[in-house]
Amino acid sequence: MRIAMLGFGSVGRGIAEAVSTKDLGLTITALADSRSAVIDADGIDIRDVLQRKRETGLCGDPAITADDVIGSGVYDVLVEVTPTNADSGEPALGYITRALASGKHVVTSNKGPIALRYDALMQQAASSNVQLRYEATVCGAIPLIQALEMGLAGNTINGLHGVFNGTCNYILTRMTDEGLSYSQALLEARELGYAEADPTYDVKGIDAAIKLVILANSIWGLNVSLKDVDITGIDSLTTDALALAEELDCTIRLIGEIIPEKRVLKVSPRILSKDHPLVVRDTLNAVTVETDMAGEVTLIGRGAGSRETASAIISDILFIRDCYVERT
Amino acid sequence: MKLEMKDKPGQLIAALKPISDVGGNIMAIIHQRDPAAAPGDTVDVQIMLEIPETKLESLVGTLKTQGVNVVRIGEERLLIRRSVILIGHIMHTDLTDTVDRIDSSGLAEVAELGMVMPAINEPSSAKITLKSASLGEMGRAIDLLRNVATEKDLLVIEPLEGYP
Structure with a gap:
């Protein structure tokens, strides 16, 4: 099956690597990064593209754009893995909308469009008779959406709670184990590449809240947005508080919680x-x-990382292939 | 309350049904049957229950007619415990007032308080354990504490339901 991919950062490269090294029956026929693109209906040579990206910073021809990739028609599934914009969802939202409108299946890891426009996008996918799948937007490699849709089909889901942000969890683990202060643990997380240069999204609980919005809208159809989530981050936690929890044989974790019945x-x-x-x-x-x-x-599983996110994306692609493309 | 009843089938249900009939809430039953007991011996059963005070007398009467003897009625105990952690300027926002507001609410009592104060002007951390007679009252006491904390700009870290 042919896939077109938008975004060639760490997740995009993780997918390309898996497609080129594992026998998945997938061919990448079009690929765009933020400044260039390459289209080849016979299949792109991934090693060539990876080398070009390393040497020039571009994956292809600057004259070709992401929109050209979407309009190329040489693919069955569009894989959208560009960076998340939680405020507008763009440019990913436009990409997804155009691909769905042209009757293409879409798989995305992008939290922005799914959190902001879940209902509209799903309606559009249904009216175009295609699939929009988003396993990678929540909890990385954990097949949560699949488990809820398929594995637990027929169950009434009464609520959920969990650890949705690996950066916060790392910081809390280190504060507990080593008695580090919050800022020391954050610094360490940054050095190890677990935290962004601007860690606000993670430590203030916003990233976890966006995932809750996606789950609330997709599982229960609650039609909520980020402003509906009651958010407290971990940035004012003290090492003393963790030590006090320890006295109770307990610890502290950043927990996201949805109980629709109790709002x-x-x-x-x-x-x-x-x-x-x-x-x-x-x-x-x-x-x-x-x-x-x-x-x-x-x-329980890995919530982030290039290969881990690729795992979720590829599972969505193969699901579409097995359930929709090869049946038609 | 502690009950004494005949060790024969149907006796326990005969003791429990009147409790639910008067709108009581059975919280725990401790029923230790002596394996050496002979048929016709009596067994002791302890039942922890919530019941409106006004119904107590009629319950005891009904139990007697069922052949169940009430050996002892215990006093009300604060059984539910919950610990929360507070972070912020706990002393300087009048800790005595914070504790008083819980104690005077009649919903729960502050049973324990542990506090760590780092350097001056640094936020301190405290562990507060509340005791309450029911889950409902505990929930309302924690709501109250949350409101007091918001007013005093303190962070409340609550247990995930059921813990600790």
Whole structure:
């Protein structure tokens, strides 16, 4: 099956690497980064493109654009992995809209468009008779959306709570283990590449809140936005507070929580017993889903990273291939 | 309350049904059956329950007619405990007032307070354990504490439901 990819940062390269080294039956026929693009209906030579990107900073010809890729028609699924813009969702929102309008399936890792326009995008996909899948937007490699849609099909989902931000989880783990101050732990996270130069999105709980918005809208159709989430970050936590939690045989984690019945939509640092399944270490993510038949189901895994996000994207692509493309 | 009843099938249900009939809430049942007991012996059962005070007398009467003897009725105990952590200028925003507002609410009592104060002007951290008679009252007491904390610009870290 042929895929076109927009975005050639660490996630895009992770996908390209998996497609070129694993026998997945996928061919990349078009590819764009922010300043150039390459289109080849017979399949792009990934090693060539990776080398060109390393040497020139461009993946292809500056005269070709992302819109040319979308309009090229030489693909079955558009993979949209450009950087997230949580305010407008652009340019990704426009890319996704145009691909859906031209009757193409879309797979994205981009939280912006899904958090901002879930309903409209899904309606558009349905009216074009194509799929829009977004597993990679929440909890990286953890197949959460798939588990909710397929694995737990038929269950009533009563609520969920979890650790949705690996950066915060790393900082809290280090503050607990080594007694580091918040700013020391943040500095360490930055040095290891776990935190951005501007860590605001992560440490203030905004990244976790965006994921809750996606889940609230996609699982329950709550039609909420970021301003509806009650958000408290970890940036005013003290090492003393973690030590006090320790006295209770507990620790503190940044927990995102949705309980539709009680109208709870909240990100906040919470006290948890140390043996609670959501007390995961370092950059791991974990989510507990509360259901009527299956009871509580907890998924734990890597929430970020190039290969991990590629895993979620590829799973969505193969799902579309197996369930939609090869059946038609 | 502690009950004494005949060790025969159906006796326990005979004791529990009147409790729910008067709108009582059974919180725990401790039923230790002596394996050496002979048929016809009596067994002791302890039941922890919530019931409106006005219904207590009629409940005891109903139990007696069922052949269940009320050995002892215990006093009300604050069974539910919840610990929260506060971060901020806890002393300078009148800690006594914070504790008083909880205690005087009648919803819960502050049972324990542990506090760590770093350098002056640095935010301090405190662990507060509340005791309450019911989950409902505990929930309202924590709501109250949350409001007081917002007013005093303190961060409240609450347990994830059910913990600790």
